[in-house]
Amino acid sequence: MLQLPEQPSSYLRSLASVDEAYEQCRQLMEHFTKSFYLATLLFPLEKRRAIWAIYVWCRRTDELVDGFNGKQATNDTLDQWEERLEKIFAGYPEDDFDVALVDTVERFPIEIQPFRDMIAGQRMDLYRSRYETFDELYLYCYRVASTVGLMSTDVMGLAEPDTTAPWYRPEPSYSPLDDAIALGVAKQLTNILRDVGEDARRGRIYLPLEDLARFNYTEDDLMKGVNDDRWKALMKFQIERARQFYAMAERGIGSLNEDARWPVWSALMLYSQILNAIENNNYDNFNRRAYVPGLKKMSLLPISWLRAKVL
Numbered sequence: 001m002l003q004l005p006e007q008p009s010s011y012l013r014s015l016a017s018v019d020e021a022y023e024q025c026r027q028l029m030e031h032f033t034k035s036f037y038l039a040t041l042l043f044p045l046e047k048r049r050a051i052w053a054i055y056v057w058c059r060r061t062d063e064l065v066d067g068f069n070g071k072q073a074t075n076d077t078l079d080q081w082e083e084r085l086e087k088i089f090a091g092y093p094e095d096d097f098d099v100a101l102v103d104t105v106e107r108f109p110i111e112i113q114p115f116r117d118m119i120a121g122q123r124m125d126l127y128r129s130r131y132e133t134f135d136e137l138y139l140y141c142y143r144v145a146s147t148v149g150l151m152s153t154d155v156m157g158l159a160e161p162d163t164t165a166p167w168y169r170p171e172p173s174y175s176p177l178d179d180a181i182a183l184g185v186a187k188q189l190t191n192i193l194r195d196v197g198e199d200a201r202r203g204r205i206y207l208p209l210e211d212l213a214r215f216n217y218t219e220d221d222l223m224k225g226v227n228d229d230r231w232k233a234l235m236k237f238q239i240e241r242a243r244q245f246y247a248m249a250e251r252g253i254g255s256l257n258e259d260a261r262w263p264v265w266s267a268l269m270l271y272s273q274i275l276n277a278i279e280n281n282n283y284d285n286f287n288r289r290a291y292v293p294g295l296k297k298m299s300l301l302p303i304s305w306l307r308a309k310v311l
């Protein structure tokens with residue numbers, strides 16, 4: 001059995017320095033996702049680095065099941081990853097990327113539960129390739145994506161409510177965390193629509209089967225990539241649902257600390273543009289990958305800045 005050293009600092013000597021570790025996370029994130037990476041550049045340095053470290057942990061978690069060796073992944077693989085997570089939160093990194101996350105969890109009040117829940121989401125991908133109802137799919141989206149919203153919100157922080165304003169009446173049941181959860185669901189539903197063809201080729205259908213039935217569209221049609229009026233109607237329905245979650249999430253951005261509002265508005269606008277791209281591709285998400293061109297991404301930055309200042 002591995003003997004852990006008494007002090008994390010003595011173990012750290014053979015690993016990267018904290019600055020080097022964050023730099024490795026930065027490079028990995030830039031390589032994997034231009035859109036998210038662009039949004040993180042709008043954060044102040046300390047928060048930006050923390051989001052890079054969280055991103056890398058999330059990406060590695062996803063890769064365990066979805067990556068090159070994903071077919072060999074078992075519950076044991078994820079159990080070991082979860083044990084390693086517990087060590088990170090106890091201050092014991094195993095590699096350079098962990099060094100950055102250890103630093104992040106020491107600097108920010110980050111809860112471990114969303115990380116555990118994300119692992120539970122990846123477990124679902126081990127044994128499930130169909131979802132009967134939207135409620136079942138919602139749980140998957142919560143686990144693999146809303147958890148990112150909760151982790152990020154712990155880093156970004158919530159603004160103090162303006163209690164001196166005479167009209168300020170807090171809604172007792174309202175929590176901005178619900179909106180962070182909604183943004184994760186919106187993003188995951190968008191991913192599912194964008195990747196529908198790729199997932200089908202791997203034998204996976206994330207669209208709820210109850211929705212397919214509602215539009216008289218079959219699994220077999222989906223596997224063959226049939227793009228007819230039934231498919232278009234089904235896609236319009238799914239896009240509308242995703243947009244409702246984006247609309248819900250917009251409400252919460254004003255509750256975040258001021259220095260986090262611009263990056264989150266940018267991220268929200270970037271992801272939701274993928275839905276427009278699906279429409280512009282005439283719903284042919286079987287053969288054409290919906291994406292947002294670089295120029296369009298850049299043009300969203302001033303608009304998202306204005307929204308962050310005004311809304």
Ligand SMILES: CC(C)=CCC/C(C)=C/CC/C(C)=C/CC/C(C)=C/[C@@H]1[C@@H](COP(=O)(O)OP(=O)(O)O)[C@]1(C)CC/C=C(\C)CC/C=C(\C)CCC=C(C)C
Pocket residue numbers: 036039040051054055058059062066144145146148149150152153176177179180181183184187188191192195249250252253255256263264267
């Ligand atoms: C109050 C309020 C509105 C707060 C905002 C909270 C917030 C920032 C919410 C956003 C949450 C978010 C970025 C969710 C992304 C979820 C995501 C992309 C999940 C992917 C899952 C699996 O999908 P799939 O396998 O279909 O995808 P691939 O084809 O493999 O890509 C994930 C891959 C799980 C792992 C998640 C990531 C790698 C993304 C992590 C992203 C960050 C840490 C960046 C957060 C960004 C900002 C701007 C804070």
Ligand SMILES: [Mn+2]
Pocket residue numbers: 062063066
């Ligand atoms: Mn994946």
